[in-house]
Amino acid sequence: MVIWKTLVAALAAICMVSAVAPQANAQLFGGSSGSADAQVRLNDMEEQMRRLNGQIEQLTFQMRELQDQLRRMQEDNEYRFQQLESAPKPGKRSDVAPAVQPQASTQTAQGTLPAAGQGAATGGLAPAAGTLGQLPASQVPAGSDAGLPSGGPLDLSALARGQTAVVDPSAAGSRALTPPGVASPGLPASGQIASLGMTGDPRTDYDAAYSHALNGDYVAAEQSFRAFLDAYPKSDLVPNAQYWLGESLYAQQDYRGAADAFLKTYTQYPNTAKGPDSLLKLGQSLNGLGEATAACATFSELLAKYPNAPKAVRDQARAEAQRASCS
Secondary structure (H helix, E strand, O other), X not given: OHHHHHHHHHHHXXXXXXXXXXXXHHHHHHHHXXXXXXXXXHHHHHHHHHHHHHHHHHHHHHHHHHHHHHHHHHHXXXXXXHHHHHOOOOOOOOOOOOOOOOOOOOOOOEOOOOOOOHHHHHOXXXXXXXXXXXXXXXXXXOOOOOOOOOOOOOOOHHHHHOOOOEOOXXXXXXXXXXXXXXXXXXXXXXXXXXXXOOOOOHHHHHHHHHHHHHOOOHHHXXXXXXXXXXXXXXXXXXXXXXXXXXXXXXXXXXXXXXXXXXXXXXXXXXXXXXXXXXXXXXXXXXXXXXXHHHHHHHHHHHHHHOOOOOHHHHHXXXXXXXXXXXX
16 A cells, blocks of 8 residues: 555656646747847857958058058158259359359368267267368369368368368468458459349248259359348348258359358258258268268268158168268
8 A cells, every 4th residue: 555655656746747847848948049049149249340350450451551652652752852952953054143153152161080089079970080182173163262272171070060160271272261251252242242133031032042943043043042141141041041052053063162061051050951961962062072081971970960861861871872982
């Protein structure tokens, strides 16, 4: 009897379990289905985010490519403009230009290079023993020695000191500089230069002189920039005018006069925009005079003193140094 009761109880328990199991399974499988749907949606969102991230990375790469192309184009254009400015052109005499004979800059730059060790101590040009060789008369362009010592060497030690170059009185064949206010031989007196087409407005007169240079009329440009510098010694445009006076002389292959003008631009206005350009053209002028050692020192000074100069200027300085066989 006891066994029979036990068996009935077991069967009842089995029936109860059998009745409850389908409901539990339905609840269990129903929950799993909802969780699976959520998981699918989550996977879809993650896939979309991955695609968006890939597109963002691709667009970022393309933007950087465009930026690099634009920068290269800007640097190339800047270099081309520098090349156009530095390309010597035969000067032509303007019919409307004042009848003044072209002369070299009256600002002189004579003397010696710094002695060994001096350049390194001042942070300037690389030291070079001795002085620059004196230029034979055949290498000095005609009409370019007004107010300059005859055959005297250029004083590039001023680059290291940040001073205007001076004359080495011991240089053979040197003669005294023209005193201030006294006209150099072959040049009009100060008052006469100031009256050569000057309107009284510095910007107007500078633009007129600059237009001569742009048109390739370097004789008229030289005369106009000389007149400008004499008439407006305190103008903010003086550094640019001094530089373009050197460009005008350089284009006429008056390398001595150009070197004087560029050296004066650098020593008096080293912190202007024309500081690096003036050193570059000074080196080119010295190289034109056959002074390769001084030219190399000048290119080295440019690269050392102006690390943030335009890339086109620094690249051209390296190219000129290589052309001059600088070590």
